[in-house]
Amino acid sequence: MMEGPIWVAGAMSGTSLDGVDAALLKTDGRRIFDFGETRYRAYREEEREVIRAALGLWPGDAGVELAAEVAETAHAAVLSRLKGAEMVGFHGQTLAHDPRGRGTHQAGDGQVLADVLGLPVVWDFRSSDVQLGGEGAPLAPYYHFACAQWIGADRPLVFLNLGGVGNLTWVDPRLNGPEEDGAILAFDTGPGNAPLDDLMRARRGMARDEGGALARSGSVDQVIVKAAIRRPFMSRMPPKSLDRNDFSDILARIEALPDADAAATLVAITVACVAEGLTHCPEPPARVLVCGGGRHNAAMMAELGDALACPVEPVEAVGLDGDMLEAQAFAFLAVRVARKMSTSGPMTTGVAAQVGGGRISRPRV
Template identity: 60%
Template sequence: MSGTSMDGVDAALIETDGDRIVSFGPAAFEAFTDDQRRVLARALGKWPDAPEVAPAARIVEAVHLAVINRLMQDDPMPVLLGFHGQTFAHDPRGLGTHQAGDGQALAQTLDLPVVWDFRTADVKLGGEGAPLAPFFHHACARYIKADAPLVFLNLGGVGNVTWVDPSQSAPEAPGACLAFDTGPANAPLDDLMQNRHAKSRDEGGLLAMSGTADNAIVDAFLSHSYFQRMPPKSLDRNDFPDLPALVADLPDADALRTLAACAAAAVARGMEHCPTAPTRVLVTGGGRHNAALMAELRARVPMDVDNIDSTGLNGDMLEAQAFGYLAVRVARGLTTSSPTTTGVAAAVGGGVISTGFGG
């Protein structure tokens, strides 16, 4: 999995039948170099026929191959691979959704079946095509033996939540899941650090922790029309283009703290859509390492906010594990999204299966 933060590629082994999680295996991470990240950035917002896409797609495939090969050196050969690709454009109500990377090429290179192009079928049937991890989150809630509704909050470049009722045995069942993108998360903070200091991130949120949020800017941010829409709903990484201008005149620390407050306020606004109040919010993704972002969440979200690692799950690898889980669901003909996770007309199974030379 390579997410909207574009820091690199996560790979993780999972043993599952597509319903129950049996066990989690080892995981690995391969970072994009600065030069690679610049090529990827030039492809953001571009569709497949744009000239910037082909070189970016080659990087996506090469780095995925590198991390997969490293993971398989000392561990059992997987029987199936889930390959998400890199999202460069997402416009489900218009042009569709675009994840770069050729799953067929990976299947032939590795001589293993690869499930890819997870989002297109959902979009074609009227869904948002995102988020796609909710069915896996439902399985995780059962794996950790949760006994009451809870929320999984993923803070990547964009934030998304899944409200889960673990008492429901199937994720597509009415009332089992509700999911949607909350708003920008790490992306605007990372972009500010890149633009002002040529650094990929504010490591640990240390600079943001020394700043003060401008709540007038947070309130202006919350006036965006996206927050008036009912879920399910989804975002592209660049759907809030005016946000950098709102903090342009603030010192670095205050600008970062204000962006963190915006991300947290968007999550708090999203909690209003939960069918019932969750007992806790489990935070996954890179944003949970940002102290300022976590502090803002705990100040603004009216329930317990915990790092998901406290449950024994791996918050750095949950998205990669999710696409392994979804790959098995696709191979078994099971659904991967539903009306309450993406807004698709009916529960649907997405994904294309490409086989290696062995068939």
């Protein structure tokens, strides 16, 4: 475990609550050597409802233990299908994130997975960062730096992740590592897909606006968009992070809008927040590479292309897998934890110094 590249399985279940992504990555914690197979396990609707009912709750609250069990069962099922891993990176299911208050809460016990899978499991990646004054998010930026070097980028670029919450990583690949001053800047931009998914579920009984079809047929309420980007969060200097529910009141603002106009307005809010976020970057990016479910929304991608002053493309344009990037990131971070390397720093989470988070659980049988 102390040197050379190894195969690691990483898993991620995001705030969109769609399911668990799992991926194999060969890495030494600094560079990407190879990509392995990937798997996906969707949450069944009854499982999703258990997790949704626990959103905003903390350890010990009623409903949390059941949500953790759902997450553990789903992760064990999908990770057991990946063969050849020497270690696992397990993010868990975020239920609450309040770094300036109660902390951060990812449901799921790594020891349970270690015992089931018979492999060392690295987990609880965020707590140490928050305890030391950081935001605890986003955590994928160090992996984004490795991705930028893997694709041979020679100018600053942005990785934009549009999951339940939007976040971006500005990367300067001309430097040697993500720990260097000026190598990266990362922060949450605002809502991603969560409000739109919630709207579709409430009004149409659908998991998402497939392909952005509904949003493309609607008109944007610019008054609501402008109100969203006047929030205090938007003017805060990064690094900064959000909870999935921090923008939940937006749904109340669009209640009177027809379905299509409401969907179009939510897409416009996400795009406006991203555009505002890019003004904080140290240097304009040469391109924006989009990962996460938002890249499948044609309305969102078209509006991003119109709003931003550089090419906007899905990460598949450079040979990466936008559905699995975050799962791969936690495989990458697992190696960094095991080898006592940092996983976050001042320009990713705002923590005062480089921090190596995470716990390691080894099989007991």
